[in-house]
Amino acid sequence: MAETAAQNRVDLSTISPSIPLGPLDGRYKGTVEQLVNHLSEAALNRERTAVEVEWFLHLSDHSVLPGSAPLDDTVKAQLRDLVESFDSGSIAELAEIERVTVHDVKAIEYFIKRRLPGLGLSEVGELVHFGCTSEDINNLSYALGIKGGVEQVWLPAAQQLVDGIVALADATGEIPMLSRTHGQPATPTTLGKELAVTAHRLGRQLRRIRNTEYLGKINGATGTYAAHYASAPDVDWQHVARTFVENLGLTWNPLTTQIESHDWQAELYADIARFNRILHNFCTDVWSYISIGYFAQVPVAGATGSSTMPHKVNPIRFENAEANLEISNSLLDTLGATLVSSRWQRDLTDSSSQRNIGVAFGHSLLAISNATRGLSALDVASEALAHDLDTNWEVLGEAIQMVMRAEAVAGTEGMDEPYERLKELTRGQRVDQARMQEFVSSLGLSAEARNRLMHLTPSTYTGIAARLVEHVK
Known part of the structure; x- marks a missing residue:
């Protein structure tokens, strides 16, 4: 039954305009479509046309080969217009040529050569793609x-x-x-x-x-310029x-x-x-x-947000x-x-x-x-940021032990084993403001150091973080 139903379905591959196989050309086309102008197959063929035309003009402008000579500005503009006016008709014509050549770059060469008689350039047509491999x-x-x-x-x-x-x-x-x-x-x-x-x-x-x-x-x-020489x-x-x-x-x-x-x-x-x-x-x-x-x-x-949970x-x-x-x-x-x-x-x-x-x-x-x-x-x-800081006073343990180290270097007595003492107080447990400040008061710090730590909170223990933002402004 399922197989029969599938056989009766519309063949989506036959629908016109064609249905994209991938999301970049379908669902997300509007977001990425500017890349089509540069990185699509059509854009590649337009650039190929541009390179072939510019190579032709480069050889002509510098009279590189015997019999070649600079072209007048009108003819140059007409040749470059092949690139400027490259459109859906150009794409279709190239596809038609490639069905015969079975070679995409050769199709570009023929595409350009078709225009040369109308520009009076038949005699120098072999300058197109001269010395080039694809x-x-x-x-x-x-x-x-x-x-x-x-x-x-x-x-x-x-x-x-x-x-x-x-x-x-x-x-x-x-x-x-x-x-x-x-x-x-x-x-x-x-x-x-x-x-x-x-x-x-x-x-x-x-x-x-x-x-x-x-x-x-x-x-x-x-890569040897053999054909050129x-x-x-x-x-x-x-x-x-x-x-x-x-x-x-x-x-x-x-x-x-x-x-x-x-x-x-x-x-x-x-x-x-x-x-x-x-x-x-x-x-x-x-x-x-x-x-x-x-x-x-x-x-x-x-x-x-959710098909079943309206709050999300x-x-x-x-x-x-x-x-x-x-x-x-x-x-x-x-x-x-x-x-x-x-x-x-x-x-x-x-x-x-x-x-x-x-x-x-x-x-x-x-x-x-x-x-x-x-x-x-x-x-x-x-508010959530502030609440999180206010419930984690133990993070001041680093500051306190570093102040104790500095005090020890300055000669204050009783500052031994600062890391170990803070580890015993804070590791794996929450410490509130009152307990932390009680601990600071008991350390015997200098008045200046004690005052500094008593005014320190998790919200103010940010060093020069705010100033560091200047590096990207």
């Missing part, structure tokens, strides 16, 4: 797409998140909070200082990512290649096999994965602070971020490990792997968006 075009196209995706989409979103954490750290810099080392009550800090730690860590990674070198090469089938032996092909790559805004890699070695990609993905891991740590910490009542969440009008406001933004950071990192780690290795002068493992770059970035971007939204919906529960 990887010459691909490595540059991927570099341009990744650079655009990082600098124009991912980095601004990541910076917005860090700015939000910095703003919250600044606003809460003086709000005291009980620390928990190993999950146990420990020396107090301030909420803002702890947030600033995360902002500082994330900010360091962003600076590394901003300094990424995007490498590229255009040196032929095995066979066809035009008097040309300084390294100079031609270097100036072309650098004019694209990339860093020239002078030594490669058939492929650009992709080491820069692995370095970038490691940095983004590290950013992701620090953000994951932040999300789990905030989730935990919510669970113990340090943060309250602002309810969204009309939203449902779940920390779903941070949970969603955790999951997507883990998915992103699994892909980034795989890419970083795979791309730095190629059998002899070339294999195609990188070709299949790199098609998932956009997916890796998409899950990271989705996580950043959720963390940013979650952060904006937090309210600090100052």
Whole structure:
């Protein structure tokens, strides 16, 4: 019966427009769609077209080959318009050509050559893809797409998140909070200082990512310029290649096999994965602070926290971020490990792997968006923070024993074994204000030291935590 019912169902794969297989192109499309402009298959083909056109113009502008000459500005603009006007029609035409060539880069070459007669360029048509292997075009196209995706989409979103954490750290810099080392009550800090730690860590990674070198090469089938020198032996092909790559805004890699070695990609993905891991740590910490009542969440009008428990406001933004950071990192780690290795002068493992770059970035971007939204919906529960501090006076044990040590060094008698005496008083047990102050009064401290400790509370035992927030502002 069940099998018959399944056979009678509508085949969802035939519905038009097509239904996305993955969540990035479906449920979460609105959050990540700007990456489509840089890291999709269509964006890759647009960059391939751009690289082929610019290589054609580079060879022409410098009259690199006998018979080639600079083109007039009108023709140059018409060629570049192939990139500027790259649209759904271009995508469809390329798909049609590739069905015949069964080769994506060759399809780009034919796509451009189709336009040359109309521009009066039939005689120099063989300048398109001259001296190139497919990887010459691909490595540059991927570099341009990744650079655009990082600098124009991912980095601004990541910076917005860090700015939000910095703003919250600044606003809460003086709000005291009980620390928990190993999950146990420990020396107090301030909420803002702890947030600033995360902002500082994330900010360091962003600076590394901003300094990424995007490498590229255009040196032929095995990186030797063999075909170039066979066809035009008097040309300084390294100079031609270097100036072309650098004019694209990339860093020239002078030594490669058939492929650009992709080491820069692995370095970038490691940095983004590290950013992701620090953000994951932040999300789990905030989730935990919510669970113990340090943060309250602002309810969204009309939203449902639980299908059966109407009182709940779940920390779903941070949970969603955790999951997507883990998915992103699994892909980034795989890419970083795979791309730095190629059998002899070339294999195609990188070709299949790199098609998932956009997916890796998409899950990271989705996580950043959720963390940013979650952060904006937090309210600090100052009363809960204060109550927690007021019920943990034993955390002053550290301060008292250190004052006793300082007094001993200064010559005050009776300050022996300060650690052991505080351990006996406080370890594994709660000590209230009265008991702690009674103990301080019995120590025989100097008047100044005694007065200092008698005025110390868990809420004021935060050192210079508030001032430390300045490091991220």
